[in-house]
Structure formats: structure tokens, C-alpha cells
Amino acid sequence: MAEIISARVIVTCPDRNFVTLKIETADGTTGIGDATLNGRELAVVSYLQDHVIPCLIGRDAHRIEDIWQYLYKGAYWRRGPVTMCAIAAVDVALWDIKAKVAGLPLYQLLGGASREGCMVYGHANGATIEETIAEAVRHVEQGYRAVRLQAGVPGLKSTYGVAKPGQRYEPADGALPTESLWSTEKYLRSVAPLFERAREVLGWDVHLLHDVHHRLTPIEAARLGVELEPYRLFWLEDPTPAENQAGFRLIREKTTTPLAVGEIFNTIWDCKQLIEEQLIDHVRATIVHAGGITHMRRIASFADLHQVRTGCHGATDLSPVCMAAALHFGLSVPNFGIQELMPHTAKTDAVFPHAYSFKDGMMHPGEAPGLGVEIDEELAAKYEYRRAYLPVARLEDGTLFNW
Numbered sequence: 001m002a003e004i005i006s007a008r009v010i011v012t013c014p015d016r017n018f019v020t021l022k023i024e025t026a027d028g029t030t031g032i033g034d035a036t037l038n039g040r041e042l043a044v045v046s047y048l049q050d051h052v053i054p055c056l057i058g059r060d061a062h063r064i065e066d067i068w069q070y071l072y073k074g075a076y077w078r079r080g081p082v083t084m085c086a087i088a089a090v091d092v093a094l095w096d097i098k099a100k101v102a103g104l105p106l107y108q109l110l111g112g113a114s115r116e117g118c119m120v121y122g123h124a125n126g127a128t129i130e131e132t133i134a135e136a137v138r139h140v141e142q143g144y145r146a147v148r149l150q151a152g153v154p155g156l157k158s159t160y161g162v163a164k165p166g167q168r169y170e171p172a173d174g175a176l177p178t179e180s181l182w183s184t185e186k187y188l189r190s191v192a193p194l195f196e197r198a199r200e201v202l203g204w205d206v207h208l209l210h211d212v213h214h215r216l217t218p219i220e221a222a223r224l225g226v227e228l229e230p231y232r233l234f235w236l237e238d239p240t241p242a243e244n245q246a247g248f249r250l251i252r253e254k255t256t257t258p259l260a261v262g263e264i265f266n267t268i269w270d271c272k273q274l275i276e277e278q279l280i281d282h283v284r285a286t287i288v289h290a291g292g293i294t295h296m297r298r299i300a301s302f303a304d305l306h307q308v309r310t311g312c313h314g315a316t317d318l319s320p321v322c323m324a325a326a327l328h329f330g331l332s333v334p335n336f337g338i339q340e341l342m343p344h345t346a347k348t349d350a351v352f353p354h355a356y357s358f359k360d361g362m363m364h365p366g367e368a369p370g371l372g373v374e375i376d377e378e379l380a381a382k383y384e385y386r387r388a389y390l391p392v393a394r395l396e397d398g399t400l401f402n403w
């Protein structure tokens with residue numbers, strides 16, 4: 001028995017907001033879990049503080065599966081991003097505790113390493129095709145074996161995934177949502193030329209990826225998939241909103257461009273049909289948004305039966321605590337595909353000292369017992385929460401669209 005004697009939520013903003021849950025057991029062992037839900041952070045803080053923590057005190061931290069079921073079924077109101085982020089934070093903190101008590105890096109408890117490291121993809125973006133390709137070249141020089149390409153769309157003032165001049169890309173950029181304009185026609189004209197040029201310059205030994213960010217209809221996505229076939233993408237991500245999973249049948253029938261979906265999924269039920277019918281190649285659900293390591297292992301096992309590999313979301317709104325958990329998970333599951341890497345700022349890294357590392361395009365969680373990441377609470381306290389929303393997108397006639 002490792003009795004939970006306290007659980008606290010820590011909110012900090014070292015360049016961007018993060019929510020972290022810290023659980024402590026009677027013998028002084030602590031574990032942490034990421035609970036960050038970009039743009040809706042405080043809803044998870046309240047869910048944890050007001051509704052979850054009171055249920056944790058006095059429980060045995062080692063009974064991870066039982067606590068997961070207790071929080072999921074016990075709430076009666078199942079699923080949803082707020083609930084599943086909160087459960088994820090508890091779950092990861094408990095795995096951290098268990099692995100620390102065992103004196104092992106977490107991946108050893110998850111079955112051990114299935115590979116030498118986790119291949120990651122970086123983000124190359126620029127206002128023009130040439131700027132984007134130059135960024136991609138820089139990534140390849142740093143050792144990346146896979147790069148996501150996003151370029152500005154001629155005729156649109158701003159584009160998803162493209163940084164403002166001289167700045168890092170960080171989408172949650174306003175105390176109220178900033179508004180951007182979208183034109184499917186302009187966008188569709190711009191994508192194939194980007195990848196044509198990328199293959200000319202980068203050759204064929206680097207994996208190329210692209211994120212549509214939910215902005216096409218299935219038939220438009222099918223057209224784009226066909227147009228991109230000559231450039232052999234590693235994946236085309238979120239080609240269409242995935243609430244209607246059956247919509248992917250149409251895309252799948254038309255194109256062999258591999259598909260990745262699921263960064264906004266929070267349970268296996270969001271991707272059950274996509275996986276069962278083999279409508280996708282990679283599932284993008286990740287630890288913090290999809291119920292933690294316990295639930296992600298369930299999704300990965302189910303996906304493995306259908307030749308679907310993982311491809312966990314890893315943007316900067318997922319804290320280093322989530323990155324560490326994703327790497328232990330990715331190193332251990334048999335059907336790992338790739339891990340997204342959008343490096344955090346030095347300020348964020350200082351608040352979350354960690355054992356994971358990057359080398360030759362691969363990441364490894366390190367050998368420290370537990371997750372191998374801690375939170376420097378004194379430093380964290382210096383960075384106060386700042387409300388920051390994700391943008392919204394409108395069509396050129398003013399219609400609210402998918403961002």
C-alpha cells in the first residue's frame with residue numbers, strides 16, 4: 001500500500017501555460033502528470049481540485065487501473081477533453097510513483113524497450129515555399145529523419161502552422177481568440193508545389209509530413225491525397241474533421257497517401273471505427289488528452305490488431321511531463337510509428353528538468369527512475385497564468401470555419 005496523502009495542482013506559464021498535478025504518498029514519493037488543455041486550462045484545474053483530488057486521498061497509489069476505472073466510471077459522465085485530461089494527469093503521476101518505487105525508468109514497467117529510440121518529426125514552416133524548404137534543410141542538418149512542412153498560402157494573411165516573421169510558432173496567441181481567414185481553393189493550389197519542391201531539394205531519404213488541421217471535406221481531402229501521391233508523404237494529418245469517422249471511407253477509397261488522425265481524440269471510442277475499418281495509418285491520440293498511459297496502451301493494442309501505428313501529438317502545449325510519458329510509451333509499444341517534437345523554450349525546460357534527449361532524429365526517455373521529469377516549483381511560481389486562446393478561422397465571406 002502506498003497511501004496517497006496529498007495531491008496538488010500547479011499552474012505555471014514559462015512562455016506558455018502548463019497545468020501539472022503532483023501526487024505524494026505516505027513515504028514521501030511524488031509523481032507528476034500533465035493536465036494541460038490548451039486554451040481551456042482552468043476548467044481542468046477546477047475538475048481536478050474540486051472533483052478528483054478529494055477522491056484520491058487515502059487511496060493506494062499502486063492500484064492504477066482501479067483508480068482509472070474509479071475516475072472514469074465513477075463520474076457517471078464519461079469521456080470529454082476536460083475529464084480525460086484530469087484522468088490522464090492522475091494516471092501518469094501514479095505510473096511515475098510506481099516506477100520510482102521500483103527504481104526503474106517507466107518504460108521498463110511497460111514491457112521494456114521495443115526499439116533503440118523513438119523517431120521524431122520536427123516542424124519546418126515559412127511564409128513561402130523556399131523559406132519552408134530552407135527550414136527543412138536546417139532540420140535535416142540537425143539530424144531529423146522526418147519533417148512536417150507547412151508554408152504560407154499565397155493570398156491569405158496568415159496560415160495555420162506558419163510563424164509570424166521572427167517569432168516561434170505558438171498558436172494560442174491572444175487573450176481573446178484571434179481571427180484568421182481561410183480559403184480552401186487558395187490552400188489546395190499551394191500544397192502540391194510545396195512537396196514537389198521539397199523532393200527536388202531534400203531528396204527521398206527524409207520523411208515528409210503535412211497537417212491539414214481539419215479544414216477539408218472528405219472529397220477535397222481525397223483530391224489532395226491523390227495530388228500528393230507522387231511525393232510519398234509519411235502522412236497527411238487531420239484531412240477532415242473526424243467526428244464523423246465514416247467520412248474517412250471516401251478519402252481512403254481514393255488515395256494511397258497515408259493518413260494520421262486523432263490529436264483531439266480523448267478515448268478509444270473516438271477512433272474505434274477509424275481503426276477497425278483501417279481508415280487511417282497512424283493514430284495521433286496522446287497521453288495528456290486521452291486518459292494517460294493506461295488508456296493509450298489500450299488504444300495502441302487495439303490499433304496494433306489493425307496495422308495502425310502510433311503518431312502521438314507533441315506540440316508545445318503538451319508539457320515536458322507529457323513528452324516524457326509519450327517517450328516511455330513510444331519506446332515500449334510494438335506499433336510505435338513516430339512522435340511529434342516541437343521543442344519547448346529554454347524557460348519551459350528550466351521549469352521541467354528532464355532526462356529525455358534527442359540524437360540523430362530519435363528521442364529516448366533516459367534511464368532515471370520514474371518518468372525522468374520533475375517540476376521546479378519555486379521557478380514555476382514565478383510565471384503567472386496568462387489567459388491565451390487558440391485562434392478561430394473564418395471563410396472569406398465571414399462564415400465561421402474549422403481552425
Ligand SMILES: O=C(O)C(=O)C[C@H](O)[C@H](O)CO
Pocket residue numbers: 038171211213263313314315316317340390
Ligand atoms: O501539432 C499539431 O499537429 C497541431 O495540430 C497543433 C495543435 O494545433 C495545437 O496543439 C493545439 O493546441
Ligand SMILES: [Mg+2]
Pocket residue numbers: 211213237238263
Ligand atoms: Mg495537428
